[in-house]
Amino acid sequence: MEILSPSQWLQSISAGDEILLVNPPVSEVRYAWLKWNQPSDLLLLSNKLKEVLGCKVELLDFMLPDENGRVPNKDYNLKHINGINYKTRLYGTPLDKITKNLDKMSSVWKPNHIVITSLTSYWYEPIIRIIPLFRTYFPEIKISLIGAFPTIETEEAKKIGADIIVNDFFDFTDTIQDFSIYSQETTKLLNDNKELSFGGIKYTQTNTINNIQKQINSLLESKIKNIVIFEHDIFNEDSFILNELLDYIEYNNININIHGLCGIDPSKAKGDIYQKMIRNGFRSFFLEYDATNNELNLDSYKKAYYDLVKFNPIKKIASGNLAGFLMIGTPDDELESMFRHSFNILETCGSLIPKPYTPVPGTVEYKKAINDLGLDKISPxxxxxxxxNGISRTDYKDFYQHAAFLNEKRNGSAFNFFDDSHTSISLRKSLSKKVGIL
Structure with missing residues (x-):
């Protein structure tokens, strides 16, 4: 086994290498964003391997949704934590289907190197299952492991059977994603001819505006009109990059649908930016949680409501396409604040999305959580x-049911408004006060 830096790994690759990139299955308690899963790091790496190193590259994407946005899943295992059982599911194309596709692929193309990524440090268990499968089909093949798991948990990554561990993230400073890989015949064969339904574009560190335009044009060439901006903060640099993007769309009369699933920090939305976003293709607005010292910053949510709903003369936001995230599970959580904020967010946004917390890798919190629970139990x-933090696991489960009730959805049994749970009591108290914020 070798431990290599990204630059050392790239230096080990030769022109003409036949490389299969793999986006592995995911095991998780819940995964609400299946439709929007995309292996950005692999698409960036594909571009670099093809354009810079001259490799032949294909992609096996276990998590590629079908035309209806669905990804197969099944019961996987139970996680036991302090007397509470969490049922996990395995998301991704079933292995029996993958083996059939590998049989077909082997007759027309055989890679000499497989590269498996990992989106998080704790989504590693399915990788342990698929490495033996690849060894069966390609006994002499070299397998590399990249992404968050080997970068953050290098010692653990050494145990799962890869030949090369890449111990840091790649530098994709001026690289754009290779969306075209999904239209390659071998990649289509591996993925049951499923087509890419959306493109996740990113801000590059250099030539940002030019590269965003290239990404949009690449997607349009593939007849893909649904786009997500995968950035933690799309309003950075006082929204300069976003404004340039919107101006480019408007000037060229580009017809696309932009889904604002991440990076919309309501505290940074200035002027008429929301209405400019609507005018140039934004179809949904999922607002990041904006609170200070456990107090919701109501002014930023009010602005979103006024600009996107009450005084929006451009295009009505469809039901469910304006939503607010609510961070839960933090070390500083207060149950009363969680419930109060849930009502505030629901009143301004119309939909509420609980966003569970897990500690930042490398921090004291992260190390303590692993020491107390184990790496396989730090999923948010x-x-x-x-x-x-003084809040029980039962309370968190109850809060999810509360959120489901507020969103007028039902998970399992119907919500009981009149029981003695904290959820029901808080809801009854809140509604009895009849106090609005707008």
Whole structure:
């Protein structure tokens, strides 16, 4: 086994290498964003391997949704934490289907190197299952592991059977994603001819505006009109990049649908930016959680409501396409604040999305959570700080039911408005006060 830096790994690759990139299955308690899963790091790497190193590259994407946005899933295992059981599911194309596709692929193309990525440090268990499968088909093949798991948890990554561990993230400073790989015949064969339904574009560190335009044009050439901007903060640099993008769309009369699923920090939305976004293709606005010292910054939510709903003369936002995230599971959570904020967000946004918290890798919190629970139990959906912060795991499960009730959805049994749970009591108290914020 070798431990290589990204630059060392790239230097080990030769022109003409036949490389299969793999986006592995995911095991998780819940995964609400299946339709929007896309292996951005692999698409960036594909571009670099093809254009810079001259390699032949194909992609096996276990998580590629079908035309209806669905990804197969099944019961996987149970996670036991302090007397509470969490049922996990395995998301991704089933292995029996993959083996049939590998049989077909082997008759027309055989890679000499497989590269498996990992989106998080804790989504590693399915990788352990697929490495033996690849060894069976290609006994002499070299397997590299990249992404968050080997970067953050290098020692753990050494144990799962890869030949090369890449111990840091690649530098994709001026690289754009290779969306065209999904239209290659071998990649189509591996993925049951499923087509890419959207493109996740990113801000590059250099030549940002030019590269965003290239990404949009690449997607349009593939007849893909649904776009997500995968950035933590799309309003950075005082929205300069976003404004340039919107001006480019408007000037060229580009007809696209931009889904604002991440990076919309309502505290940074200035002037008429929301209406400019609507005018130039934004179809949904999922607002990041904006709170200070457990108090919601209501002014920023009010602005979103006024600009996107009450005084929006451009295009009505469809039901469910304006939503607010609510961070839960933090070390500083307060149950009363969570419920109060849920009502505030629902009143301004119309929909509420609980966003569970997990500690930032490398921090004291992260190391403590792993030491207390184990690497396989620090998923945000397992609430690694429950009980430590004074809120029980049962309360968090109850809060999810509360959110489902507020969104007029039903998960399992119907919500009981008149029971003695904290959820129902808080809801009854809140509604009895009849106090609005707008």
């Amino acid at each position: 959906h397992l609430f690694p700080f429950a009980e430590i």
